[in-house]
Amino acid sequence: MRVDLLTREYPPEVYGGAGVHAAELTRALRRHADVRVRCFGQDRSEPGTSAYDTPHDLEDANAALRFLGAGLRIAADCAGSDLVHSHTWYTNMAGDLAARLHGIPHVMTMHSLEPLRPWKAEQLGGGYALSSWMERTPALSADALIAVSAAMRADILTAYPEVSPDRIHVIHNGIDTDVYRPDHGTQALEELGIDPDRPIVLFVGRVTRQKGLPHLLRAAFQLRPHAQLVLCCGQPDTPEIAAEVAGLVDGLGKVRQGVHRIDAMVEPALLRQLLTHATAFVCPSMYEPMGIVNLEAMACGTAVVATAVGGIPEVVEHGRTGLLVPYEQRPDGTGEPADPEQLALELAMAVNLLLDDPDLAEKYGLAGRERAVQDFSWDLAARRTLEVYRGRSAAV
Numbered sequence: 001m002r003v004d005l006l007t008r009e010y011p012p013e014v015y016g017g018a019g020v021h022a023a024e025l026t027r028a029l030r031r032h033a034d035v036r037v038r039c040f041g042q043d044r045s046e047p048g049t050s051a052y053d054t055p056h057d058l059e060d061a062n063a064a065l066r067f068l069g070a071g072l073r074i075a076a077d078c079a080g081s082d083l084v085h086s087h088t089w090y091t092n093m094a095g096d097l098a099a100r101l102h103g104i105p106h107v108m109t110m111h112s113l114e115p116l117r118p119w120k121a122e123q124l125g126g127g128y129a130l131s132s133w134m135e136r137t138p139a140l141s142a143d144a145l146i147a148v149s150a151a152m153r154a155d156i157l158t159a160y161p162e163v164s165p166d167r168i169h170v171i172h173n174g175i176d177t178d179v180y181r182p183d184h185g186t187q188a189l190e191e192l193g194i195d196p197d198r199p200i201v202l203f204v205g206r207v208t209r210q211k212g213l214p215h216l217l218r219a220a221f222q223l224r225p226h227a228q229l230v231l232c233c234g235q236p237d238t239p240e241i242a243a244e245v246a247g248l249v250d251g252l253g254k255v256r257q258g259v260h261r262i263d264a265m266v267e268p269a270l271l272r273q274l275l276t277h278a279t280a281f282v283c284p285s286m287y288e289p290m291g292i293v294n295l296e297a298m299a300c301g302t303a304v305v306a307t308a309v310g311g312i313p314e315v316v317e318h319g320r321t322g323l324l325v326p327y328e329q330r331p332d333g334t335g336e337p338a339d340p341e342q343l344a345l346e347l348a349m350a351v352n353l354l355l356d357d358p359d360l361a362e363k364y365g366l367a368g369r370e371r372a373v374q375d376f377s378w379d380l381a382a383r384r385t386l387e388v389y390r391g392r393s394a395a396v
Helices: 017-029 063-077 089-102 120-124 127-141 150-159 187-191 213-220 239-255 268-277 292-299 340-356 358-375 378-392
Strands: 002-007 034-040 049-052 083-087 106-110 144-147 168-170 200-205 228-233 259-262 280-283 304-307 322-325
Touching: 002 017, 002 089, 017 034, 017 083, 017 292, 017 378, 034 063, 034 089, 049 063, 063 089, 063 127, 083 089, 083 378, 089 106, 089 127, 106 127, 106 378, 120 127, 144 150, 144 378, 150 168, 187 268, 200 213, 200 268, 200 292, 213 228, 213 239, 213 340, 228 239, 228 268, 239 259, 268 292, 280 292, 280 340, 292 304, 292 358, 304 340, 322 340, 322 358, 340 358
Parallel strands: 002 034, 002 083, 034 049, 083 106, 106 144, 144 168, 200 228, 200 280, 228 259, 280 304, 304 322
Antiparallel strands: none
């Protein structure tokens, strides 16, 4: 069975959970099927992988239009495939066009939903309307939809009520627990000026409204003074949120020591050490359909403090592998808290509980590692994905 898997992100150009998902799922699927990856960006050396640049004559066009242009070439190159599997709005339309053009099934994995990310209008301008169309149109016609959590499945049915529930399959993300494992080395920490003997509160994520970093930074003013705050930040979505985060970090640095900001995607070897030495990993997301980063923390034996949004409660067990912080959202669909000060206080209280009780943090971390190993694996995700394929294609 030949499957053409379409994704914007693919190693080495990965900046978020969807890229990790595409890479790990491909690796697991290739044990069972002929998987051809079609991604965006620079040429890849990996066999069976083709990369596509956006069209040169659209260089000055809106980003969403550029991705649509590249998707036309991807759709043409899917000739000969038995099934096409697209990930995120960047390639969903390419999958839709390929299915129609070549008469093959189209499976979509929904990692997030454009209607639930209205802050992207700040980032894409009119391109947000286009990206929403590039997701909605394929979602209504795809042969099957894969939701990365039960919460995502519920969101799909709310956002796209025309979709038949029996076309939506829940398959959780996995985690490679051989790559993400406890690593008690300290070399990477010392190179970054992080004291391995002081407690660490860790954040890893993009600087975007979705990830909620400003709320953690406001909470950090109330954290125990002996704790270090380590921020591994991806590229900001917009100048506005970049300025907001920079201002909060600067203000925080004036009132407490041990604030470290790393502006780069962190390699797994470094991330393992950071996670292993962290007393708490904090995920303050406003919108998180699944959250692979929480699984990475748990696999490294780290307690997690997270907002109780989206699929996070399906990963982080409150009172067993970490602490969940519920909050009331504003009624505008942004996911932002109705009371930001209260959310900051609740985050600080949860983190301080672990800082004050290292034994409890260790207990949560051990349980998190056990849960990651037992309940989440890419092999399981691949087997369930193949079941979806077989239900939609005559080629096995």
